[in-house]
Amino acid sequence: MQDNTTIFGIRAIIEAIESEATINKIYLQKGLRGNLFYELDKIIKDKKITTSLVPVEKLDRLSKNNNHQGAVAQISPIDFYDLERLIEETLESEKIPLFLVLDQLSDVRNFGAIIRTAECTGVNGIIIQKNGSAPVNAETVKTSAGAAFKIPICKVDHIKDALYLLQASDIKTVAATEKTDDLVYDINFNQPIAIVMGSEDKGVNPSVLKMVDYKAKLPLLGEIASLNVSVACGAFLYETLRQRVIVSKKKQLT
Missing domain, CATH: 3.30.1330.30 (Ribosomal protein L30/S12)
Structure with a gap:
């Protein structure tokens, strides 16, 4: 060994x-x-x-x-969670569900960085596909700074199966994609939500885009056409956190 x-x-x-x-x-x-x-x-x-x-x-x-x-x-150095059970446990908690779906992300360092950000922003679980996705290996764990041991990760046969299950549980799905006019700031993240991030080279699969409830993009003001997927994911997650913190503070003041 x-x-x-x-x-x-x-x-x-x-x-x-x-x-x-x-x-x-x-x-x-x-x-x-x-x-x-x-x-x-x-x-x-x-x-x-x-x-x-x-x-x-x-x-x-x-x-x-x-x-x-x-x-x-x-x-894999970690044990994977059953998605259906994780959704049930999350819905039973008092916090608003937040899931992250990675549609065939392939780079282990991007994966590790995303796991780290997801853990820091209170994501309830990360969902990946069994085939075609970056593995959870020693490098992934290292890049995640150990967060891979702290956040539930689920493997599914197909991403679309996961979306069906999430939507059946009244969890809205939003895909990060340039194929929309809506900005991430136009989306209401203060509800049960699952954010879908695509692969480094192709983005979110077209068949997955057809299924999601919302599509959103980040504004890009420079000449580069896209962001690194881990950076884009961080922007989506922190916009989600920003909205939820604001609503929470407003409730405390009333």
């Missing part, structure tokens, strides 16, 4: 999967054959685990030249 998020060896990986460890990704040697490999391959397909075929040199590096048998797996 290289560290607490990496294991190697076909049998060890099979046992990890069967013990329901959360596997971020499995690296397999190109051209690998054999009965044990076929057993692993079947489990991978059944569980729909993300894999990548790589040359043996990469596996040697990942395993620090240990006997990897042609397979190395990255395991």
